[in-house]
Amino acid sequence: MSFKVDAEIADMITPDDHNALHAIYQHRCLNEQQLTRYIYNTRDDGYNGYTLRRIRALISFGLIEVHEYGPDHKCVFFLTYQGVQYIRDTAGRPMYHTKERSGRRRYEATAGGLWLPDTMLDHQTRLNDLALELVRRCNLDPSCYKDNLFASNFTYAQPDGVLELPERDFFLEMDMGHERMVALRGKWDHYRGYFRSRDYQLHRNKPVTVLFATENVSSLSRRRRTVVKSLSRTSMDLLGPQFDCYITSNEGLEEIMERLVLGHPGDYPRVCSLLEEQHGVKFMAPPQPPGTLSPDARLCVAPDGSRFLFLDGSDRPMSGIKRIVYFGQERQALGVARLLVLVPDEEGACVDELASEIRPGPEVCYVTEKRLQRRPFYEALFQFDQLGNRFRLSGPGPGGLIFERHQRRVRKN
Structure with a gap:
């Protein structure tokens, strides 16, 4: 192994800590509220400060680091170099491919590759909120979710995240209200390219449902109007059994997903x-x-x-x-x-x-x-x-x- 924590630290990493480190890697970053709700929820009652104590421990171990951003001093946690090494050593699967000519290993992500600029952190946080809640409410295997960074099979479509289920793929799009009509039409053009790609036609060919979350807008109705217009002008012909799209807030999509997956x-x-x-x-x-x-x-x-x-x-x-x-x-x-x-x-x-x-x-x-x-x-x-x-x-x-x-x-x- 390229990195091993010493025996004393290894004994102090709890199963929940292990899950927290892997979740931070999977979602690129998480905040304290997400760690409390989805990772340490069985031990943190909201009053005993258990999550905060474990976060401090992981920081002291050199496995995660805190990053503050924005005028309100919001913070998220990223993995350090040692944290990424811990993921590689405990993943139970190869996290690299070997280059043919040089024989060198190319890892799927590094600590620097996981990093995001401050302008993207609110977007990533809301995307993580949606993905984590969908997995929880629909009783899905957490490993079925892939962030855009790891969704190499969906390069043509370029969704923000993907939930891969046996019979259907759910593409997550997080819209913070900043993209104009031209950018939205370009997004749907990417989906057209995905459905036409040889990879989809030969290897995947599964139906796709887009969960288009609209957050951080003053009027959800007005924003939906813009998104609907962009889709109808570019990809109306794609809609049908193989492709559908739902456009609403995170909370609305969570209820829709329960009905689609669980049959509620x-x-x-x-x-x-x-x-x-x-x-x-x-x-x-x-x-x-x-x-x-x-x-x-x-x-x-x-x-x-x-x-x-x-x-x-x-x-x-x-x-x-x-x-x-x-x-x-x-x-x-x-x-x-x-x-x-x-x-x-x-x-x-x-x-x-x-x-x-x-x-x-x-x-x-x-x-x-x-x-x-x-x-x-x-x-x-x-x-x-x-x-x-x-x-x-x-x-x-x-x-x-x-x-x-x-x-x-x-x-x-």
């Missing part, structure tokens, strides 16, 4: 029951099995005989927007059915429709759970025009719209 029920099953019990709607297609990663869509019949394809858009997946766009083609196979999309609220539906620059026909309408609870069936259904005006349906026919309100001002950029 969301709003859709509850609203299906509401339609059956309160509005007399009958469903013709069975529900999809728990954990299905494509949006639910069930064919149903209203009491007057009108047929609807009821689509789950409660988590606002980008694939749902594409399905709205191409519903005219799908409708031919469904006969005279119309598309009914479950959305969390009227404002979100309007933002996505205007930002993605789609113009749904009269056969597409939206509904929310709250409207179904308070109104008759057809009065609960609504549509938008290209100016952002909201109308509710007056009856089963495609016409007969009644103006409700001006939902949103149209922005052109």
Whole structure:
């Protein structure tokens, strides 16, 4: 081994210390709150200062160092040279490849390679918050996560982080609100290059779901509008079973991930029951099995005989927007059915429709759970025009719209 701690220090490194050092390496840096919540949580009750004592011990051993940044003196912990050597000696796997000509070892990361400039530390901290919480809430193996530094198999896509699961890869993107439209469009171009790459076509060929976290912004709705517009203008054709994207805050993505991976029920099953019990709607297609990663869509019949394809858009997946766009083609196979999309609220539906620059026909309408609870069936259904005006349906026919309100001002950029 190239480095060994002396016997006295080795005896003082606890199993939690070992996990902490490997987690700092895996995520490039961690702060005290992250170490407390995810590593030392079984011994730190929030009052006994156990995490801080272990951090001080690891600093005294020369394995980690503290780095302060920003006007608020926030701090993170990086591995030292000796800390990286400890990782290499205890990883249980080769952490290098040998150059053919020289025979020298090239390690996957050094202490200097893990280092990040101060301007990137808030971004990295929020990314680490998301990755650590997703692993915890979904009971995943921590080793399934790779930071961008270690995600060599995903060079073309260049995500900030990757959760590699057996059936699907989840790409993490942390957006702090700084990137403009040009940079966002370039990001989606990288994804196009990834799907076209020989490595993906021959060796991976797994579906990809992008969890696009938007943090540090004054208006999540306004930022989502920009991201949706950048994606719809560059990669709408990619969306489908092999590629989907969710755009919201860290907390929202954590709940979505639980539903996708663990099969936790969301709003859709509850609203299906509401339609059956309160509005007399009958469903013709069975529900999809728990954990299905494509949006639910069930064919149903209203009491007057009108047929609807009821689509789950409660988590606002980008694939749902594409399905709205191409519903005219799908409708031919469904006969005279119309598309009914479950959305969390009227404002979100309007933002996505205007930002993605789609113009749904009269056969597409939206509904929310709250409207179904308070109104008759057809009065609960609504549509938008290209100016952002909201109308509710007056009856089963495609016409007969009644103006409700001006939902949103149209922005052109």
